[in-house]
Amino acid sequence: MSDLVKLTIEGREVEVPPGTSVLEAAKLVGVLIPHYCYHPGLPVAGSCRMCLVDLEKSPKPVPSCATPVAPGMVVKVYTEQAEAARRAVLEFLLINHPLDCPICDKSGECSLQDYTEQEGRSSGRYGDYAKRFNPVEDFGPDILYVPNRCVLCTRCVRFMEDVAQEATLNVEERGDRAHIGVFDGRPLDHPWSGNVVDICPVGSLLSKDFLNKARVWDFDRTASICPGCTQGCNIVLESRDNTVVRIKPRPNPAVNRWWMCDHGRLNYAWLNRSDRIEAPLIQRDGRLVPVDWDQALARFAEVIRSAKGPWVGLVSPGASCEALEAAARLLKAHGGSGAFRVTEGPEAPLPGVPDLALRKERAPNVNGALKAGFTRDWAAAVDAVGRAGLVLVLDEDLAGLAQPLPADRVVYVGTVLPEAARGAAVVLPCANMAEEEGTFENLRGIRQRYGQAKSPPGMARPAAWILGAILEAAGHTAGATA
Amino acid sequence: MGFPHPTHPRENPVLSRHFGEAEARRYDGWVKRGGYRALEKALGMTRDQVIEEVKASGLRGRGGAGFPAGLKWSFMPKQKTKPHYLCCNADESEPGTFKDREIMRWTPHALIEGCAIAAYAIQAEQVYIYIRGEFTEPLQVMQAALDEVYAKGVLGANAMGKGVRIDVTIHRGAGAYICGEETALMNSIEGKRGNPRIRPPFPAAVGVFGCPTTINNVETLSSVPHILSKGGAWYKGLSLSNPKSTGTKLFSICGAIAKPGNYEVTMGFPLKELLYEVAGGMLPGRKLKAVIPGGSSVPILTAAEAEETLLDYEGCVAKGTMLGSGGMIVLDDTTDMVYQVMRLAKFYAHESCAQCTQCREGTAWTVKILQRLLNGEGRTEDLDLLLDLSEQMTGRTICVLSDSCAAPVVSAMKKFRPEFEAYLTKPASRT
Numbered sequence: 001m002s003d004l005v006k007l008t009i010e011g012r013e014v015e016v017p018p019g020t021s022v023l024e025a026a027k028l029v030g031v032l033i034p035h036y037c038y039h040p041g042l043p044v045a046g047s048c049r050m051c052l053v054d055l056e057k058s059p060k061p062v063p064s065c066a067t068p069v070a071p072g073m074v075v076k077v078y079t080e081q082a083e084a085a086r087r088a089v090l091e092f093l094l095i096n097h098p099l100d101c102p103i104c105d106k107s108g109e110c111s112l113q114d115y116t117e118q119e120g121r122s123s124g125r126y127g128d129y130a131k132r133f134n135p136v137e138d139f140g141p142d143i144l145y146v147p148n149r150c151v152l153c154t155r156c157v158r159f160m161e162d163v164a165q166e167a168t169l170n171v172e173e174r175g176d177r178a179h180i181g182v183f184d185g186r187p188l189d190h191p192w193s194g195n196v197v198d199i200c201p202v203g204s205l206l207s208k209d210f211l212n213k214a215r216v217w218d219f220d221r222t223a224s225i226c227p228g229c230t231q232g233c234n235i236v237l238e239s240r241d242n243t244v245v246r247i248k249p250r251p252n253p254a255v256n257r258w259w260m261c262d263h264g265r266l267n268y269a270w271l272n273r274s275d276r277i278e279a280p281l282i283q284r285d286g287r288l289v290p291v292d293w294d295q296a297l298a299r300f301a302e303v304i305r306s307a308k309g310p311w312v313g314l315v316s317p318g319a320s321c322e323a324l325e326a327a328a329r330l331l332k333a334h335g336g337s338g339a340f341r342v343t344e345g346p347e348a349p350l351p352g353v354p355d356l357a358l359r360k361e362r363a364p365n366v367n368g369a370l371k372a373g374f375t376r377d378w379a380a381a382v383d384a385v386g387r388a389g390l391v392l393v394l395d396e397d398l399a400g401l402a403q404p405l406p407a408d409r410v411v412y413v414g415t416v417l418p419e420a421a422r423g424a425a426v427v428l429p430c431a432n433m434a435e436e437e438g439t440f441e442n443l444r445g446i447r448q449r450y451g452q453a454k455s456p457p458g459m460a461r462p463a464a465w466i467l468g469a470i471l472e473a474a475g476h477t478a479g480a481t482a
Numbered sequence: 483m484g485f486p487h488p489t490h491p492r493e494n495p496v497l498s499r500h501f502g503e504a505e506a507r508r509y510d511g512w513v514k515r516g517g518y519r520a521l522e523k524a525l526g527m528t529r530d531q532v533i534e535e536v537k538a539s540g541l542r543g544r545g546g547a548g549f550p551a552g553l554k555w556s557f558m559p560k561q562k563t564k565p566h567y568l569c570c571n572a573d574e575s576e577p578g579t580f581k582d583r584e585i586m587r588w589t590p591h592a593l594i595e596g597c598a599i600a601a602y603a604i605q606a607e608q609v610y611i612y613i614r615g616e617f618t619e620p621l622q623v624m625q626a627a628l629d630e631v632y633a634k635g636v637l638g639a640n641a642m643g644k645g646v647r648i649d650v651t652i653h654r655g656a657g658a659y660i661c662g663e664e665t666a667l668m669n670s671i672e673g674k675r676g677n678p679r680i681r682p683p684f685p686a687a688v689g690v691f692g693c694p695t696t697i698n699n700v701e702t703l704s705s706v707p708h709i710l711s712k713g714g715a716w717y718k719g720l721s722l723s724n725p726k727s728t729g730t731k732l733f734s735i736c737g738a739i740a741k742p743g744n745y746e747v748t749m750g751f752p753l754k755e756l757l758y759e760v761a762g763g764m765l766p767g768r769k770l771k772a773v774i775p776g777g778s779s780v781p782i783l784t785a786a787e788a789e790e791t792l793l794d795y796e797g798c799v800a801k802g803t804m805l806g807s808g809g810m811i812v813l814d815d816t817t818d819m820v821y822q823v824m825r826l827a828k829f830y831a832h833e834s835c836a837q838c839t840q841c842r843e844g845t846a847w848t849v850k851i852l853q854r855l856l857n858g859e860g861r862t863e864d865l866d867l868l869l870d871l872s873e874q875m876t877g878r879t880i881c882v883l884s885d886s887c888a889a890p891v892v893s894a895m896k897k898f899r900p901e902f903e904a905y906l907t908k909p910a911s912r913t
Contacts, residue, residue: 046680047837049878060877066680088874092843125867129850152836171675171836174658176846178836 007073022064022075023051031077034086034115036093036201037153038065041258043162048153050115052085053077061085083119090120096132096176097202098148106203108216112151134179139169140188142208142262143197147179150204156180156196163259163352164190180204191348191358194262198248207246209266214245222453223250225440227318227433228264229359230366232442235260237268237434237453244271244434244453255446259350261358270432271454277417277429278458283408288417288427293459297473300411300426304334304474307409309389312381313338315374316395317363319463320438321447323430324365324372326467327394333476334389338374339381340396342366359443364433367441393421394463395430413466429460436462486584487743490760494720496730497704498746501588507623509630512591518636520707524599525644532603536706538714540721540728545571545662545699546777546806548727548795551706557686558604558694566606567690569671569697570597572613572620573655573662576777577829579809581732582700584744586613586620589704590627596703598637598648599710604696607647612667615655625652659833663881664697666835677835678881699807701732723750727794731808735761738768738814753791757812768814772897776806778826779886781893782819802893819898820905823890824852830887841884844875848891855905865902869895 004015009022012029023033024040036048046066053064056074061082064075076082093112101107134147154171157180161167168188172181182188188196197207219238226233226247233256238246247268249260280296281288291299311334313327331338342361349357375381382401385391391410398405398420407423414421415432430436435456441447456462486501495501505511512518524532537552558566570593574582585593597609613621628650631637641648653671655661661670665679668690689695709717718728727749733756736742740762747756753775757763764770773788774780781803783791791801798805813822831845848871851864872888879885895902 044680045837047839047880049838049840052878063680085874085878088871088878089839092839092847092874095843095847125863126847127861151839152842154837174660174836175831175834176836176842178842 005069005071005073007069007071007075009075010077016069018069020069022053022062022067022069022073025069026053026064026075026077033064033077034111034119035065036111036151037155039155039158039199039258041163042155042158042199045154045158048089048151050086050089052082052089054079054082086115086119087121090116091124093151094120094124095126095129096148097151098131100149103212104149104203105206105210105212105216106149106200110203111201132176137182139182139205140193142194142266143188144206144208144211145180145182146204146206149202150180151202152178152180153201154180155199155201156205159196159199160188160190160193163195163350164192165351166190168193169196191263192259192261192350194265195249195259199258210246214240219245220453222434222451224434224450224453225364225442225448226260226264227364227440228261228267228362230361230364230443231256231357231359232364232440232446232448233260233264234448235264237271239434239453242454244268255442255444255448256356257353259353259356261348261350263345263348263358263362271434273416273432275416276457276460277414277427278460279429280459281417281424281427283423283425288422288424293461293469296426296428297469300428300470301473303390303409303411303425307334307389309387310334310384311336311390311392312384312388313374313392313394314381314385314396314398315340315369315393317342317361317366317369318433319365319369319394320433320436321365321368321372321441322438323394323463323467324369324374326464326471327392328372328374329476330467330471330474331392332373333471333474336388336390336392337381338392339376339378340366340369340374341376341378355444361443364440364442367443367445368439368447371441393424394467411470413463415460428466429456429458430463430466431456431460435460436464438462438464486588487741490745492751492755492760493746494730494748495746496708496720497585497589497592497701497732498744501584501744503588506589506591507627509591509627509634509636512589516711517591517707518595518642520710521595521598521602521636522642524602524710525642525646529603529605532599532710535714536603536709539709539717540714540726541702541705541709541717542727542795543699544701544705544731544808546576546779546804548805551698551702554686554698555600555604555696557684558696559686562605564693565608565691566604567693567695568597568601568604568606568609569664569667569690569695570609570611570700570703571662571664571667571697572611572617572624572700573667574614574617574700574807575659575662576779576807576809577826578734578736578774578811579777579807580734580736581744581808583617583620584732585700585704586617586624590620590624591631592704592707593624593700594627594631594637594650596706597650598641599706600696600698600703601648601650602641602646604694606696607649609648609650610653610671610690611650612653612655612661612671614662615657621652621654628652658835659829660835660881660883663883666881667697668695675835677837678883680880705729720748721750721794722748723792723794724796727796727805731793731805733793733808733810735810735812737810737812738765738770738817739763739812740765747793749794750797751793753793754789756793756810757788764812764814768816770812771815771817772813772819774811774813774890775808776804777809778811778829779882779889780804780806781889782897784897819894819901820852820855823894824849824856826890827852827887830883834883834887835881838879838884840875840878841887844871844884845887847871848875848887852891855902858905860906862906865895865899865906
């Protein structure tokens, strides 16, 4: 490892690859140098001047984001000169800032708040001059621009130019009149444009979806995987009062870097559906009646015993690997097989990042379903339903089926009850992906874990647990299919 | 734009010798005056010989920084792996400076010839002359001259029949002061917003279109043919004071002066004699109060300091200012320094590119404080606040626009502080 550069930052030695910026190297020794325009996923602008630090051999403070490390460099972050320089930048940024934190969506996750708290002046010297005022602008379907809070870091401009490669945003005007502009007639509607809200270090770019909706310090945050398509972007599910309120990307250099698409970002309302199955149901006297889990599983065992012929599985590629594998084991043990179908939509790549796109197949676990042994031959599976000894449905909405299901031989494991499943012999309520822990396998074969963000409604259980219980009820031990 | 004044006997007209001669604007007239012989000579020399000759002359950048021109050329890669470019900075926008305008108006061929020699020396096949958008007449004159030399085969794929490709393109600016900053100028040529770039990389490594680029001022390039014709040693000999400052320099003198205009003197010429003898002295009945010697961005000199200053790079530094572009603003005893400084700051606040926080917000804030002082609403703490802001606007940003706004504020506050203090107590005299 002789090609590493050794330097000292705040008295701590660190070795990093040549070309690393001082700012990134400082992170490794636990020093977060304040910054606005710098973002690891964007070209360096070096313009906010917030990351100024002192070097032992430089009379002037240097921008640490734009200064590559050098052998023997001695970096001092907390000198009087560097702190004065950063304090001045904060003061300059705040003179025209409305200081409207109490009504700002960004409050609580705002770099301007954080750094001012850390190193800023306790009071301003601007006096009673009128602050610069520009009205809020509508940039696109989900994005508002509040110019008064803008620090002109140009992260959004650079994201659109270099990552989305659709240069919709620009800097308009000069001097302190400058603001972010959107080209006439070109709204900010790129499928990945929501990322500008994430990377905005202040409350200038806002999501309309999240506008005035919650205070970020009230959130529970759960590491998760986006269920929107086969890409498998790493996300954070932000929930409050057992409700998913917002989705943010979670950096993963191998899958989605820092980004996620708008489809995934805004597609969370279904996780909060209130028309859920809340208790196990069994068919009794021509209608479904709620029972407890023991009764439901006992009834299930009866259905199995009366089943004649191979089983057929109709599963969802949105289910976890664990649930799909358990379902596959169950089907295999009874000489059956299963299939799945995937909703499709237009593919929307993020041009600046290799192999990152909103994929055509809008389900998170197509690969998991395939590896568990399910096929894409949906038509054949539906065709086999009539001859099946038992039809096991795993959270499939059963929409548009060519033929009705053989009611008394259907076991439905799902989150909501579609019309087509109302005749099922047994209905078992399962958790949706926000309510369980599990894994999805993305289109590149990376199996990724997601955590539980909220509790499932009523008696609903994770599908993997339900199918495991069924396996046990059906008399299969763990090694049954091995 | 008037007609140039006759040459004063104490001037040393090298660049300005043919100012005012309409014939010199045309190719034939220029050749009659010895034009394009230097280019022919240069094309017969090796590139290194040309660079060595310019190095020997001691020619330094006339745009303001005073960086040795030959040394700058020698930074260009010798092994050419990408196209090389030469940019001529003709975006003369520094308040008080109007020398490049006159060079382009009267001796367009001198600039074209200088560009061609420099292009040859640094292996550039393409030259961009970036002309300030407001310079309509210089643009017309330059374009006419350029069309003429192309017709004569001086430029093009086979320049002067020597098998060298030298193309010159005029790029017209759109009216931003900051585009005179060399990296902003390159962005502007590329069709981008004229924002200065972070250095390193320096233009000689990554310049316009990502290729090695040299950028020189109009006056610098126009001096090159004379150096090639008469030799570097001759040029180096033109020095009245410090041998590190050689050649002649055009000074644009404006303000409270009897005969404002461009004057060309040998480096090291005393400022006092330039003002009182060559430029006709102060306006009748006025007394010298201060001089901004090198364009609006440099620290202000008091009358006493100015009268001791020798006009070369070192002479100005010795007095705590800079030679800059040679745009000399003469302020008389009726001048309100607070108002003048506010006017300058207002210019910089208007022209800030808005990248760096200190510049974007600091320049505008400086103006507000100065205006409040002028309105008689200033507070005692405003003076220290001005100095504190200026300190944080100096040496903290990508380019020096912010420093340029701070320099006159700091020097005026240092040298004319009583005037600032007077506004704290007296009612407003002007707004």
